[in-house]
Amino acid sequence: MQEAVLLLALLGATSGGEGLYLIHLPATSNVAENSPPETSVHKFSVKLSASLSPVIPGFPLIINSSPLTEVFRVRWLSGIDFEVVTTGKQQLDFETGPNIFDLQIYVKDYVGVTDLQVLTVQVTDVNEPPQFLGNLAKGLDLYIVEGTNPGFIYQVEAFDPEDTSQNILLSYFLISSSDSFRMSANGTLFSTTEFDFEEGHNSYHLVVEVRDSQGLRAATSLQVNIVNINDELPRFTSLSREYVILEELAPGTVVANITAEDPDDPGFTSFLLYSITTLNSYFMINQLTGTIQVARRLDRDAGELRQNPVISLEVLVKDRPFGGQENRMQITFLVEDINDNPATCTKFTFSIMVPERAAKRTLLLDLNTVCFDDDSEAPNSQFNFTTPSAVGSRGRFLQDPAGSGKIVLIGDLDYENPSNLAAGNKYTVTIQVQDVAHPYYKNNIYIYILTSPENEFPLVFDQPSYKFDISEIRPAGTLFGRVRATDNDFPQSSIVYSISTGGASLQYTNIFWINPKTGELKLVTKVDYETTPIYTLRIQATNNEDTNAVNVTINILEENDEKPICIPNSYFLAIPVDLKVGTNIQNFKLMCTDRDSSPRSFRYSIGPGNVNSHFTFSPNAGSNVTRLLLATHFDYTGGLDKIWDYRLLVYITDDNLLSGRKKAEALVETGTVTLSISVIPHPTTIVAMTTRPRVTHQILRKNVYSPSAWYVSFVITLGSILLLIFLVTLMVQLAKAIHRHCPCKTGKHKKPLVKKGEVKNTEGEVAVSTETIQMSTVFDGEVIDPVTGAKYEFNSKSGARKWKDPLMQMPKWKGSSPQGAAPTRALSAEETGPPRSTDKEGNGLRGTAQAEDAGPGSRPQDGKPGAPKNRDPALTSRASHKPHPAE
Template sequence: MQEAVTLLILLGALLEGEALHLIYLPATANVAENSPPETSVHKFSVNLSVSLAPVSPGFPLVINSSPLTEAFRVNWLSGTDFEVVTTEKEQLDFETGPNIFDLQIYVKDEVGVTDLQILTVQVTDVNEPPQFPGNLAKGLELYIAEGTNPGSIYQVEAFDPEDTSRNIPLSYYLISPSKNFRMSGNGTLFSTTEFDFEAGHSSYHLTVEVRDSGGLKATMALQVNIVNLNDELPRFTSPRQVFMIPEELSPGTIVANITAEDPDDKNFTSHLLYSITTVNNYFMINQLTGTIQVAHRLDRDARELRQNPTISLEVLVKDRPYGGQENHIQITFIVQDINDNPATCTKFTFSIMVTERAAKGTLLLDLNKFCFDDDSEAPNNKFNFTTPSGVGSSSRFLQDPAGSGKIVLIGDLDYENPSNLATGNKYTVIIQVQDITPPHYKNNIYIYILTSPENEFPLVFDRPSYIFDVSEVNPARTRIGQVQATDKDFPQSSIRYSISTGGASLQHPNIFWINPKTGELQLVTKADYETTPTYVLRIQATNSEDTSSVTVTVNILEENDEKPICFPNSYFLAIPVDLKVGTNIQNFKLTCTDLDSSPRSFRYSIDPGNVNSHFTFSPNAGSNVTHLLLASHFDYTGGLDKIWDYKLLVYITDDNLLSGRKKAEALVQTGTVTLSIKVIPHPTTIITTTPRPRITYRIQRENIYSSSAWYVPFVITVGSILLLGLLVSLLILLVKAIHRHCPYKTAKDQKPLVKKGEVKRAKRDAVVEIIQMRSIFDGEAIDPVTGEIYEFNSKTGARKWKDPLTQMPKCKESSPQVTAMQRITAGEGNWPLRTTTKEEDGLSSKAQAEGAGLGPRNEDGKPGTPKHRNPTLTSRASPKPHPGK
C-alpha cells in the first residue's frame, strides 16, 4: 500500500513539473592553493519534489571530476543545505597541478528522483613562504664524533614554492647563536671548536631560519649530538687475585667476583664484557657481571688436580663486543682436599668356591687387594675392616689378624655333615670397610662362600642290563620300558639319558627314543620283526660329574602284519562263450608270497563280481599257487546270464605264522587281485532281419581304440616321431602290395531287396546297424561251422578271418554294393537301399536273402535257423523319406 501511495505522489509531482533539483548549481567557485582540509569551496541547496521525499543517505555527492581528483567532497550543513569542501587526500598546488576542475554533483531522493549539476572550481595562486624538503621541516639530528676538528658539518637546503625554476636565492640564519657553531648565508653549518664528550655537553639544540626576497620565512629545529668515542682502557677494581676453594663444589657456585670500570662510561658498567681466555674445564664467568662460577666438578682426587691442585686463569674485560678497548688480569684458584671419598673396592660382592674337604686355616680372600680410598691426602685416604658377620659364618670364617681384611677358614664344610646341609652349603660373610676420619664413610662387602662337592660315589643303573619286549604292530610312541640310574653324591644333580649306540634300521636312523629326563624308552616308528627281530641298545646316563652305560635288549614280537602279495595283481582275460567247464582259463595262475606266513596258509575267494559262480580257483586253500578255472557254463540263450564283462575281486587271506604261534594270537591279513574277464560270443555273425521288405539294413563299422589299450597310440606316436621316414616308405609298399593282390570289385545286386510290386507299399524306414570295429584283436578262435580261424576283439566282438594256410588275415573281396544313385539310374529310385561295407563280403548273400523276405539264412544263403545275433550290433534307426516321395 505504501509503495502505491509513493508512486501516486511521484506521478503527481511529475504532472505539476516540480521534480527534485539542485539550487545554486551550476556555478563557479574559487579556492586558494594549498588550502587546508575542510576549506569551504561552494554552498548549495536541494529543492525537494512535491512528495517531500528526503534525500537518500550518502547524497548529494561528487560522482566525477575533470580532471580526475579526490580533493573535494560534499558535506551536509543542515536541512537541505550542503557545501563542497577540500579533503586531505590531495593537495591543490597552483604551480604544479591543474587549476580548474569541473565537478559533477549528483543527488537522489528515496523515491528514486535524481538531478545532476556541474560545479567549476578555480584554484588561485597564493604567495608561499620557503619550505624545507621532506621531513626536514619537522627537524633534523646531526652526529659529530668527539675530537673532530672544527669545520663544515652540514649543508641546509630549502626552496621557494613560487620559484619553480629555483633560481631566486634564499638566506639562512641561526636564531639561537652558539659559540660552538656558526652558519653561512648559503646554509652551511660549521663547528668552531673540538668537542670532548667526557668534558662537555653531549648534544646541542639549534634553530635554523630561511627567508625569501619577500620577507617570508620558515624555521627548522636542528640537534647536534656529540658521539662518545671509546678511547680509554677499562680498569680492574677487584682487590683479590688468589682464591682458596674446597673441592666438590656444586656447579654454579660463585667462587670469585671480578669487577672493572670504563673511564669512557663510568656510569654504565653493564657495557663491560668479561671472558676467560685460558682453556679450562672447571670455571665459567658471567660476561656481564664478572662473577666466576664452578662449571664442572672439582675433584681434587682425580686427573690433573690430584697432581697439582692450582688452577690459573686469565680474565679479559672489554668495553665493546668488537673493536673496543680491553684489559687482562691473572687470578689463581687453589683446590683443597676434603674427605669426600669412602673407602671403596673394585668389587663389593665376592663369590668363593671352596671344596668340601678344604683344610682349616686356608686363606680364602685378602680384601686389601681390592679395596682403596681415592682421597689424595692422609688421613682422608686411610680405612680399616670390621669383624665378619653372617648366618653360619662366625664358627667357620675369621679375619686373621683382626681388621686386616684377610679371611681364613676355621670350620668344617663337608657336604656329608648334616649341619652343613642345614645351611645349604652356601655361606654369606658381611664385612664393612670404613674411613678412619670423619664422616667415617662405610661400604658393605658381601662374601658368598660356596662349597663345591667332590665326586665320591659313581653313577650306576639299578640293573646291570635290561630286556624289553614289544610287538611289531605297536604304533609309534608306544612305551617299551624304563631305565634308571642314581648317584649318592650330594647335592644330587639331574641325570640325562641318551641312546649312544644301536636301534638303527634300513629306513630309520633310530626307531627308538628315550626321554632324556625320565629314561623312558619309546618307539619312534613301528618295528618290523621280518627285518630285525632283536635290537641291542647302549643307553648312557650322564650327570655333571659321571657317565655310565647299560645294555638294553629289545625283542620284537612277531605278528601277522604283512599282507599277501600276488602276481599278477591285475589281469585281463578273454574267453569264448562255449569254453569247456573245468578249463584253466588261458592257463592263468596266481603266485602269492607273504613274509610272515607259510606258503600253505593262503585261502582264495572271489567276491564280488562272480555272478552265477562261473569262476573259481583251484586249489582254493593250502597253497601259494592257484589256477583260475571255469566252474559252470554260460547260458545267454536261456537268459540265465546277461553279463559279458566280468570284474572279479579276488581276496587272498593268510591265517597262520611262520613261527607257529597260535592263530588266536595272530592277526589275519588279506590281499586283493583284480581280474577283468571278457566273454566272447559265438564267432558266427548273425544279421538281424525283419519280415517287412520295405526296410533297408545299413551296417556301419567304426574303428575305435580301447581305453585299456592306451599304450597303442603312445607307442605309435613315439615310433612315428623316431621312424617317420621308414614308416612312410613301408606304408607305400604295403598299399601297392594290397592293391596288386587284393583288388576291390564292385557289382550290382543280382536281386532286388524287395519285390517290385511291394515298392509302393514300402514305408520309408531304414535300420542302421553300426558295428564298432576295434583295431586291436587280442583273441583267436575257430569257427565251429566253417572250421576257419579268426581273430577277435574281446571287448567288442569284432572278428578278422585268417588264411588257414598262411595264418595271415585274408584279403576281403569287395561285396556288391548298391548306392542310391545306382538304383535311381537303374529305374529303382524309390527302392529301399541295402548297403554293406567291404568287411561284410562273406555275409552279403545271407543278408540279401534275409533282407528280401526269404527268412533266416545260413552263412551260404540257404534257409536255416536264426542264431544269436552278434552283440556288437548297437543301434537301429528309421531312414528319412526318399526325396522323390
C-alpha cells in the same frame, strides 16, 4: 581555437538568435605561477536572453580545458557577474609547464538557450627564492656520537626553482654563532671540537641560510644531538680475592659477594651485569647482584678436587648486555677436606668359590685390596678391621693376623663329607671395617664361602651296552627303551642324552629320538624289518664335566605287515557257455609274492560276484601259484543262471601256515585281484537288441576376438547359426535311422512306445541314445557255428565277431529291403548274447521271442531265461514284438 569557433556557431544556430551570451568572453588573461587557491584569473558577465529566463544554477561552468586540468573553476560574484579563480588542486609552475590553458566556459538558462566561449589563461613567471630539498625545508635532526673526532657532519642541499639546469650558484651561511661548528659556502657542515656527553653538551640548535644570485634567501634549522656512549670501564669495589670453604656445602650456599660500579653512572649500579667466564660446574653468580653460590656438590675426595682443591675463577662485569664496557677480576676458592666418607669396599658382599680339595692356610680374601676410604687426607682416610664372626663355619676360617683383613682356610671342605653336606657346603663370615677418626663410620662386610665341587668320579652308564626289541608295526612315537647314566660327584648335575651316530635311512635322517633329559628312546617313524632288521646307535651322555657314550642295538621284530601281491592284478576272461567243468579258464593263473611270508602261506578265496559258485582256484591254499577253474556248469536254459558278465573279487591271505595259538597273536594281510569274466553264448542265438547310437561332439573354442575387428561378432554369430542348423539336421537324420531299425509292435499298439528320438526303459525313464563305433577290432577267439559249420572269430572283450572265411556273408535282417541293406555292424560286448539255435529262416526258436539281430551270438532279451539281470532295459525291445514286413 577553430574548434571553439565552430562550436559557438552551432550553439548560436541552436539558440535561435534570442540573445543569451557571455560578456567579456572570449578573452585572454594571465596568472602568476605558484598562485594560492582562490586567486582571481578573469571576470565576466552573462547577458540574459529576451525572455529574461534566469541561468540554471551551476552555470556557467568550465566544461573542457586544453590541456586537461582542475586548476581553475567558475565562481559566482553577484547577479550576472562571475569570475574564474584557481582551485589549488594543482600547482602552477612556469618552469615545468604547461603555461597556457584554453578553458571552454558554458552557460545555459531554463528556456534552453546556451552559449559557449573560450578563455585563454597564460601562466607568468615569478622570481622564486631557493628551496631546501626534502625534509630539510622543515628542519632536520642530526646526531653525533660523543667522542667523535672533529670533521664532516652533514651536507646541506638546496635548489633554485628558476633554474632547471641548476647552473645558478647558491651560497650557504651558518646564521647561529657556535664555536663548535662551521659551514662552507657549498653547504658542508663541520664540527670543530670533540664532544663529551658527560660534560653537559647534549645538543646544539643551528640555523642555516641559502641565498641565490639575486639576493633571495631561504632558511632552515638543524638540531644537532650529541649521542651518549659508554666510554668508562666498570670498577670492582670488593676487596677480597681468595676464599676458603668446606667441602659438601649445600647447593645455593653463598660463598662470595662481588661488587662493582660504573663511573659513567655511579648512582645506577643495577645496570651492571656479572658473569663467570671460567668454565666450571661448581659455582654460579647472580648476574644482577654479583653473589656467588654453590651450584653443585663440592666433593674434596673425588675427581679433580682430590688432586687440586683450589678453584680459580674469572669474574666479568659489564654495563650492558651487548657491547659496552667491561672489566675482569680473578678470584680463588680453597676447598678443605672433612671426614664425610666411611671406610668402604668395592662391595660389601663377597662370594668366594673354594675348591673342595683346597689346602689349609690358603688365603681366601685380602680385604685390604678391596677396601678403602674416599677421604683425601689423614686421619680421615684411615680405617681398620674388627674380629670376624664365623657362625656355622665350625673353625674352618680365620683372620690371620688379627685385624689384617686377611681370611684364610683352616678346616676341611670335602664336598661329599656328610657334615659339609649338612651345612650345604655354604658358610658365612661377618667382619666390620671402621674409620679411625671421628665420627668413626663403620660398615659390615659379609663373606659367603661356597665349596666348589671337583670332578672326582667319572660319568658311567648303568649297563655296558643296551639291546632293545621293537615290532616293525609299532607307530611313530612308541617308547621302546631307556638308557641311564650316573655320576657320584655332588651336586648331581643334569645329564643330557643325545644320539651321536646311527639311526638313519635313505628317507629319514633320524628314525629314533631320545629324550635329552630322561634318556627315553622313541620312534620318529615306522620301521621296516624287510628294509633294515637291526639298527646300532651310539648314544652320548654329557654333564657339565664329563662325557661318555654307549652302544645301543635295536632289533626290529618281523611282523606280517606286507600284503600279498599277485600278477595280474586285474584281468578280463571270456569263456563259452558250455565250457567243461574243471577246465582251467583260458589257462589263467595267479602268481603271488609276499615279502614277509613263505610261498606256502597263501590262501585264495572268491568274494562277491561268484554267483552260483561257478569259479574256483586250484590249489586254494599252500602255494604261491594257483589257477582259475570252472567249478560248475552254466544253466541258462533252466533259469538257474541269469548273469552273463561276472566280476570276481579274489582275496589272497597269508595265514595258511599259522598255528592256532599264533593266529591269535600274529597279523594277517590280504591282497585283492579283480577278474572280469564274460560268458559267450552259442553264436546262433538271436536276441532282439535296441541299438544305442552314441554321437559325441567335441567343440574347441578359442577366443580370437579383437575390439578393433568389427566383423568378428558377425562371423561368430553367422557361424553359430550354421552350426546349429547342421546339428539339428544331424539329430533329425539320426532319429529317422533309429526309427527305421527299432522293432515296432503290430496289432493293437499303433502308437510308438516312446517319442521320436528317445528310448524308454522299463521304468519309464528316458535313456539317451548313443552309438559307440570301435575301429580296428582285435579278435582273440574262434568258434564254429553249429548251423553253418563255418568258423567265425570274436573279441572276448567287446563281443565283436566276423566270419573267418572272408567270402562268407552274415545273415540279413528278416524283412530288410531286398535291394540290400547296409551291412550289419559289429555289436559291442553289451549287445551280444549266447548263441541260440535258429529255424530255417534264421529266427530264434526259444519261447515266443523273435529277434531281428542278424549277427551270430545274439543274446536273449531281458525278462527271458538266460538274459543278464543287470542289462539296461533300454537296450532291448519287448520280447513279443515281431517286425513288420514293410520294415
